[in-house]
Amino acid sequence: MHEGWQRARPDARRLRIDVGIGVVVTAVTLLSLTLTRSLGYFAFGRPPSLAEQIMWAVLGTLPLCVRRRWPDAVAIFVSATFIAGQIRHAPEQQLTSGALFAAIYTLGAWGRDHRRAAWIRGGIIAAMFVWLGVSYLIALPALSAAEFAGADGPVSPILAAAVNGVLVNLLIFGFAYFFGEVSWIAEYRRHRVEEQSAELLAAKEEESARTVLHERLRIARELHDVVAHHVSVMGVQASAARRVLDRDPARAREALTAVEQSARTAVDELHRMLGLLRLQPGGAEDSPEAAVGLERVQELLDSVRNAGLQTSLGVYGEAVDLPESLSLAGYRIVQEAATNTLKHAGATKLDVRIRYHADELELDVADDGHGPARRKPGGLGLIGMRERVAAHAGTLETGPRTTGPGFRVRARFPLQRQRSA
Incomplete structure (x- = not known):
């Protein structure tokens, strides 16, 4: 030791x-x-x-x-x-x-x-x-009986003197050895306490750094999810308004109205999320008021439809109450897949299917665009999808569709249903 x-x-x-x-x-x-x-x-x-x-x-x-x-x-x-x-x-x-x-x-x-x-x-x-x-x-040879004239005891005077000398020296040298050892061990223990304190402090600082990094990544992911979708819709609508401004002013006004609405929605969501980040350590995902979930996917697809993309939503199986974090993760994955379709795919259709299996929730988002050629695999959106899926012990598949042109995102999350008594 x-x-x-x-x-x-x-x-x-x-x-x-x-x-x-x-x-x-x-x-x-x-x-x-x-x-x-x-x-x-x-x-x-x-x-x-x-x-x-x-x-x-x-x-x-x-x-x-x-x-x-x-x-x-x-x-x-x-x-x-x-x-x-x-x-x-x-x-x-x-x-x-x-x-x-x-x-x-x-x-x-x-x-x-x-x-x-x-x-x-x-x-x-x-x-x-x-x-x-x-x-x-x-x-010993120089000793005489006269030197022990006053001796009165059961032990020989010479033996008594020898034993007494040995005992005294044992005590003297024993204490010297013992107290030296005690001092050294005490200093060693103090050193170990200081060393362990330094290790604990370093571990605490490292954990704090990891927590800060995780929070930054989470905020970046949330900002991306909240802003990217609405900005993408705004970009598509603004482009449409520019193309038809001269020949169809009514349609241009309609597109600009959609841009205005998307901008307001994006700003509102940003204000709400940033306010919660200032007030709560857990951020937006920890607040029921700020949470969105799969029940709002239809609203999401309506905004995508307003951007000129045909959409369809199918829900299959017996729906169950999902934990807020899982419902939010599902919503964000559909939102990111829709945003990527608007930004990169050049698609005309977007198909979203939500399937409730016996022990699994499956989200399937597919488009009919140009496939992965215009995607950015290393982008923050796909990274955010993987992080959300991994956080709930799920699996994520992304890639071109096996039938026809287009790109597909499929996420699976394990479910624990309530068993009847």
Whole structure:
């Protein structure tokens, strides 16, 4: 779980704090050495010269100034100095023992390679217990019964001293190892929390971007469906008015009236849809008031007929109540197919058939135009058809008719009818 992760190096502020701590601890150690000499308390026997005593005190504590910069080297150096000072009977052992504890802790908490840090700490602790055993063996022959004159207990004084020394050192080194490990794991967990938070934030931003893109595509599709049909009808009617303006003014006025009506309808639908997009996150498809459906296909075909195209509508099977989204999708597909016929096909007839099968709704729109040669397969209209069909787990077929000239659009949507009890 922790493989490959390294704790970040300490910042400049922490490094400055370490220098201050190291200097203060060294100064206090020298004060302790002075007090020990003044008491004449030399637990390990006759001490070396004053200069050497000062040297061991400084070497055992001053490296704490760089304990987080080079934790491996400091732990090894301080532990070696501690053992060497005991061998030389350096009298100051209290502060140097604390420095050894701090060095082992720091190695566990800040070691760059956690696995290596564990091995080094284990090696230092093992070396300390080996030295403890050796020191007991060296001191044992020099012990006499007079030194334990006040002993009163069930355990041998020598055994009691050995067990006590082992227990004390186990506690000291065990705590140093344990708290270093706890600090490292806490930092690792904090790092993982920050990493997961960043991942969640990135995922949220990505989802927001996808939502915005989806909404833009939906708005573009709706604008296309609402505007393209009416503009196409207007274009056809305006063209007809231009052709007959001189020889048949009445018919031209009729065509221009249809253009005016289509323009008003397009503007009304645009205002309604844009107003809903401003007020509702879901847009026009989420509002029953703005929704159109298959029940209005006849109105759609009437506008196409006014543009000069013969139309027919057939509804087959037992009609069922459709979900608003499905009814709207069906209407938009018929609308887009009719718009493409007006714009590209050069057709004279448009045939729309709506079939309600047992478990399927089928929409079939065909014309008698010039086929796909004048179509734009990559256009937004066909893309919108595919998206609407896919959103309802349906299928879409587009292409030339198999019998006679023309183009055909066939969409199938699965239905779930209410079953009688």
